[in-house]
Amino acid sequence: MASLYERLGGEAAVDAAVDIFYRKVLADDRVNGFFDDVDMEAQAAKQKGFLTMVFGGPNNYTGKDMREGHKHLVERGLDDSHVDAIVELLGATLKELGVGDADIQEVADLANSVRDDVLNR
């Protein structure tokens, strides 16, 4: 059976998802404060990294990277509620792209699997 990443459509799916997802993030008052002072273009590239990872695609991120990458955000109050919000927006993005519930659940599980690293616990 094809991998999750292949089923979703690989890099093309990531490209299709990145604008939709990022737009949702910027429009959501629960989380957009964390994205406000970062350069939008650089941020869009990072969203691609994030989506590739949670779509189960090829990436080199380690748990340590996730800890370091979000440390300054945890210091600013990043907690479980924000991870929940991101997972929710991710699900809404995939739904919009016509992805089935089972695959959406798998993506959510992948995102949740690094929750402790992201929150530096």
Place this chain on the structure above:
Amino acid sequence: MTQLKYKDTVYTVPDGSSVLDTLLDNGEDIPNSCRAGACQTCLMQATHGKVPAAAQNGLKDTHKAKNFFLACSCVPQDDMEVCLPDVEKLKFAATVTEKNKLSDNVIELKLKTDEPLKYYAGQFVTLWRDDVLGRNYSLASLPHVDDELIFHIRLIENGQFTGWVADELKVGDRLHVQEPVGDCFYTQGNPEQSIQLIGTGTGLAPLFGILRDALQSGHTGEIHLFHGGLDASGLYLHDMLTHLAEHNSNFYYHPCVVHANEGMASNIIEADLLEIVSQTVSSPAGWKSYLCGDPEIVKKLRKQIFMAGSSMNDIYSDPFVYS
């Protein structure tokens, strides 16, 4: 803490400090302008040590390959040895051929380089008064049409470079132009795509270049140019743009001011630039957008246009960042 070697002296870089700050704090003269990674005035070269990726954002591949980097955006992770690049190869000598007043505080400067310069209208160069003082200016001219490079320079109160341009620089004087950079220019191959050009103040300079390039190239899609000023005197190409709009059926000019003047031209709207843009082009999906000028306004526009449905890849911007 890391060590930084420059001209035979080794400096200690305080944690989190950039190469630029470290050298300036130690009394070295390093050219700089925006201190935010936008202008490339602080270009340096690493002869030893690893250059962090963030210090090469926006550089040409040929420059990356030579270990060029932006000193203001380089927080060394390892010990580094750095130098100023061999600038002679990057700089072109030029002569001032014309200096005209476009408005009370905007000067049109025309320069002729000794050797022809390859560029796209809308890109920006660094103009150097001497080895240390350099500032970015955008190209309003067209390479295949104009013999000279044309700039619109807004005078800034107590501005080092603009003060010199206003008070001292005269026709016949020599200065240096450093090679054009940036991706804010018209690209061929999509003549039917709608385009919006949005800028404040001399943000009009690159937009005017892009507009002329598009019209010259036979662009058939709609082109909307929004120019914002504090009042009508800031709309320094008003008459010419109004004329162009009357003679090109696919070109629309939207002059826009914060404060109305008595007796100002009837096509000028007193309104918030961002609102006029969102009312005129409410769904920019599929459009190409070019945003230039005041950094805060450019940032807000970029977000507004992206949120209204444009892909990030279709938004080009040149914020005129200063420190």
